[in-house]
Amino acid sequence: MPTITFLEPGGKAHVVDAQAGLSVMEAATRNDVPGIIGECGGCCTCATCHVYVDVAWYGRLESADEMEQGMLEGAVEPGPLSRLSCQIKVTDAIEGLVVTIPAGQL
Template structure:
């Protein structure tokens, strides 16, 4: 289990234990965290699981693979800390990870 904090756009934090091996998106969906839609179910085809990684954590998260940046073009108000949470796998190295949620996904 790895602790992840999802902070809603209004500032409300949700800290939960997510099973290692799941994605950050799945952790949110399975725990009913509001603000992550994940319409396509994790196939990197919709950009509705968009998050902003906390600045301190951004470099520690495994880099983007091909296609993710293209998809982030489609996200709502992307910035340089933007990632698709379906592409970030949860492991012990990410214990304490903080992600900020955008004001909306679409």
């Protein structure tokens, strides 16, 4: 099971063992990580699972499609490393992924 670290802006870390096949959003909601809600269930429609991907990881993920990019424009405090965590699949390739939860979502 890949390990994913969710950081609160203050530095508090939530380290979860994520089940392959799920999304990073689901890994968060199933482990009660705060600030990641996933209201739409993971179909890129609500932006309540918005995260900032660690800079070292950002380029290693598949890029966001047009729909996700549009949603991110209107997300809470969007930035250059913003992604919707429901659109990032958990695979062995993301072992050690680090993302930060936007302050405005907490």
